[in-house]
Amino acid sequence: MTPEPIPFLDLITxxxxxxxxxxxxxxxxxRTAGFIGGPVLEDFERAFAEFCSTRYCVGVSSGTxxxxxxxxxxxxxxxxxxxxxxxxxxxxxxxxxxAGALPEFVDIDERTYNIDLNKLRxxxxxxSSWDTKTGRLISRRTGRRLAxxxxxxxxxxMADMDPILALAERFNLVVIEDACQAHGAQYLSKRQNRxxxxxxxxxxxxxSFYPGKNLGACGEAGAVTTNDEELARTLRMLRDHGQAKKYxxxxxxxxxxxxxxxxxxxxxxxxxxxxxxxxxxxxxQRYQEMLGAAEGIGLPYVRxxxxxxxxxxxxxxxxxxxxxxxxxxxxxxxxIHYPIPLHLQSAYRTLNYEKGDFPVTERTAAEILSLPMFxxxxxxxxxxxxxxxxxxxxxxxxxxxxxxxxx
Ligand SMILES: *Cc1c(COP(=O)(O)O)cnc(C)c1O
Numbered sequence: 001m002t003p004e005p006i007p008f009l010d011l012i013t014x015x016x017x018x019x020x021x022x023x024x025x026x027x028x029x030x031r032t033a034g035f036i037g038g039p040v041l042e043d044f045e046r047a048f049a050e051f052c053s054t055r056y057c058v059g060v061s062s063g064t065x066x067x068x069x070x071x072x073x074x075x076x077x078x079x080x081x082x083x084x085x086x087x088x089x090x091x092x093x094x095x096x097x098x099a100g101a102l103p104e105f106v107d108i109d110e111r112t113y114n115i116d117l118n119k120l121r122x123x124x125x126x127x128s129s130w131d132t133k134t135g136r137l138i139s140r141r142t143g144r145r146l147a148x149x150x151x152x153x154x155x156x157x158m159a160d161m162d163p164i165l166a167l168a169e170r171f172n173l174v175v176i177e178d179a180c181q182a183h184g185a186q187y188l189s190k191r192q193n194r195x196x197x198x199x200x201x202x203x204x205x206x207x208s209f210y211p212g213k214n215l216g217a218c219g220e221a222g223a224v225t226t227n228d229e230e231l232a233r234t235l236r237m238l239r240d241h242g243q244a245k246k247y248x249x250x251x252x253x254x255x256x257x258x259x260x261x262x263x264x265x266x267x268x269x270x271x272x273x274x275x276x277x278x279x280x281x282x283x284x285q286r287y288q289e290m291l292g293a294a295e296g297i298g299l300p301y302v303r304x305x306x307x308x309x310x311x312x313x314x315x316x317x318x319x320x321x322x323x324x325x326x327x328x329x330x331x332x333x334x335x336i337h338y339p340i341p342l343h344l345q346s347a348y349r350t351l352n353y354e355k356g357d358f359p360v361t362e363r364t365a366a367e368i369l370s371l372p373m374f375x376x377x378x379x380x381x382x383x384x385x386x387x388x389x390x391x392x393x394x395x396x397x398x399x400x401x402x403x404x405x406x407x
Pocket of ligand 1: 062063064065088089091092152178180181207208209210221222
């Protein structure tokens with residue numbers, strides 16, 4: 001008898017469990033014809049801002065739009081450059097280029113997979129310079145004005161924000177958080193001596209509610225959070241054809257609104273986000289207990305100053321493709337986030353980066369594998385995943401993949 005397959009992500013069960021509640025949202029929209037904007041949207045925006053401890057939340061149609069609008073609202077555009085990492089989903093850099101700017105990559109920390117602070121500092125100190133005439137910070141590589149940093153809170157752990165914010169102040173850069181994988185993640189700021197929630201530390205932050213994210217819509221959705229009133233006002237115009245009042249277009253904007261049915265669905269699901277994140281944390285702990293002693297596998301590392309929400313559970317092994325095949329043969333779903341670093345993608349040939357430019361990103365991209373991770377994942381399912389991983393490791397010769405630790 002073949003056992004039930006274990007999916008990489010189970011999106012069926014939560015929707016079955018919440019079906020009656022979610023259907024009422026759709027029914028309400030039909031009965032009021034309130035499809036765009038209105039109280040349902042505003043209610044979700046208020047609740048999500050509260051969840052993130054920010055003053056404002058502006059719902060938009062995707063995480064990509066959230067990033068793009070945040071960049072534009074911060075006044076970054078044509079001729080500018082924004083620093084980010086090459087190991088993110090392409091939406092991060094699409095938003096940068098589609099706002100008229102160019103990405104400048106900085107390599108990542110081998111343990112957290114987030115931006116490496118020493119490399120960021122080194123980049124700012126040695127590979128940029130102040131233009132004496134304009135007083136602007138210029139990228140030596142491209143001659144463009146360096147206007148911002150987008151730290152990506154990858155896999156659900158916040159980037160090391162204290163030093164990022166300190167460097168941003170010193171070099172006059174806008175910080176926009178890519179929080180698309182980090183709904184509810186937290187960071188202990190030593191500078192300010194308190195915990196912060198993802199989305200509340202930068203000038204603005206972008207969230208995606210793509211179905212597979214920790215908080216997912218039943219379709220496309222996203223949001224920007226910010227404490228800046230003027231920025232929030234600009235964001236509301238950008239998502240709605242540049243109008244603050246119907247048919248009075250202060251600027252040219254976009255059709256990038258969050259619709260009321262998705263907002264209503266997100267409002268319901270938001271009530272479950274904290275327990276869902278807690279369940280993910282328990283799953284991560286169980287993987288750590290079951291795999292902690294194994295040789296030849298690197299496990300996720302969470303800094304003591306961070307509370308991760310484990311959007312993905314990413315391990316490292318040397319024969320990654322073989323392990324993925326081994327697990328697939330046992331009916332276990334996995335993913336790779338992400339197999340080709342952005343600086344090596346065909347789409348970005350014109351950025352003139354080369355293989356070898358970001359060695360940590362390139363090395364990890366070949367070794368990372370995302371194991372099943374979702375709120376309802378059971379201990380029995382995890383035991384089966386771990387059994388198969390251990391069987392694979394015992395079949396392959398001794399390996400030297402670096403081993404992370406969990407705090
Ligand atoms: C999902 C994601 C995005 C894009 O979100 P969409 O809603 O799919 O547009 C951007 N950045 C990161 C890191 C993501 O994981």
